[in-house]
Amino acid sequence: xxxxxFLDVGNILLDEDPIAYHCTRLHWEAVQRVRSxxxxxxxxxxxxxxxxxxxxxxxxxxxxxxxxxxxxxEAWNLAExxxxxxxxxxxxxxxxxxxxxxxxxRRFHLGLIANQGPECRKLIxxxxxxxxxxxxxxxxxxxxxxxxxxxxxxxxxxxGVDANECVMIGDRLDNDIExxxxxxxxxxxxxxxxxxxxxxRPDNPDALAFRDSLERTTAQSxxxxxxxxxxxxxxxxxxxxxVEVANLxxx
Numbered sequence: 533x534x535x536x537x538f539l540d541v542g543n544i545l546l547d548e549d550p551i552a553y554h555c556t557r558l559h560w561e562a563v564q565r566v567r568s569x570x571x572x573x574x575x576x577x578x579x580x581x582x583x584x585x586x587x588x589x590x591x592x593x594x595x596x597x598x599x600x601x602x603x604x605x606e607a608w609n610l611a612e613x614x615x616x617x618x619x620x621x622x623x624x625x626x627x628x629x630x631x632x633x634x635x636x637x638r639r640f641h642l643g644l645i646a647n648q649g650p651e652c653r654k655l656i657x658x659x660x661x662x663x664x665x666x667x668x669x670x671x672x673x674x675x676x677x678x679x680x681x682x683x684x685x686x687x688x689x690x691x692g693v694d695a696n697e698c699v700m701i702g703d704r705l706d707n708d709i710e711x712x713x714x715x716x717x718x719x720x721x722x723x724x725x726x727x728x729x730x731x732x733r734p735d736n737p738d739a740l741a742f743r744d745s746l747e748r749t750t751a752q753s754x755x756x757x758x759x760x761x762x763x764x765x766x767x768x769x770x771x772x773x774x775v776e777v778a779n780l781x782x783x
Contacts, residue, residue, distance in 0.1 A: 534718065534781045536691050536698045537636050538667075538684075541646035543703035544722060544769070545633075545656065546623040547730045553742045554622055555611045559595045562607035566599045572738050576745045583749045586756040588706065619651040625659055626730045628769040633664050639774045643667035645687045645700065647678045647707070667691050681711040688715065699763075699777055710759035718780035720772060721762035723750055729768045 542548035560575045570578070575594065582590035596604050615622060636642055642665045646652065649672035656662045669687040676683040688695055695716035702708020702721065709719045724730065727743050734740055763780045766772050 534778050537640040538643040538645045538700050540702035545629045547626050547732050549732050550622045558611045559607045563598045580745045584752045632769045645669050647671040678707040679711045705757045709762045713760035719762040720764040722766045
């Protein structure tokens, strides 16, 4: 019987696309400071191609081929500082996230398992959602990062249940679905084939092109994924039915 449901944060509760765009833009600008070209559209096309080839870190792969390691590190440090400082502004709550949490909380105990830092905990608390989660495992707080199954095992242990009594809801096959399923958890993949349904609708042409690239990348990720398949697939949050989640224990 399913007793616990664990949720990712990025692209499940908070829209991570604005952060991804900002980070990508900062890395492209770092390249421009060192050498001329590529254009931003060429840059994200190269990132998309690396993703299509199965890279786990396509942005780093592209940047490191264009600038040296010191410049890469400087770009990453700048991006980290800016994203932490602007985390609230760059991480809007996804429409339907509150309703999903409320629906699930009526039937299950809830937890969070996410590659996030303390600024994420504060934002979720300020949004009035943190109290809904009995177990909160954030990677920076425990020193374990996805896709390490140990992060999931930590959450299961804190919940005091067996893996087969738990469900993981996430947006990435490699980071969320595979490690959870490896431990025996049931899984729900939210794939967001139309990213605008998360309600980030920038008027900047470069940002729109980046969002479109993310959609293609998500679709392409299925082709090179070789891990356990999710028990349920949802196109967006409001497709997740608690009854279907409960029935995953019978599969």
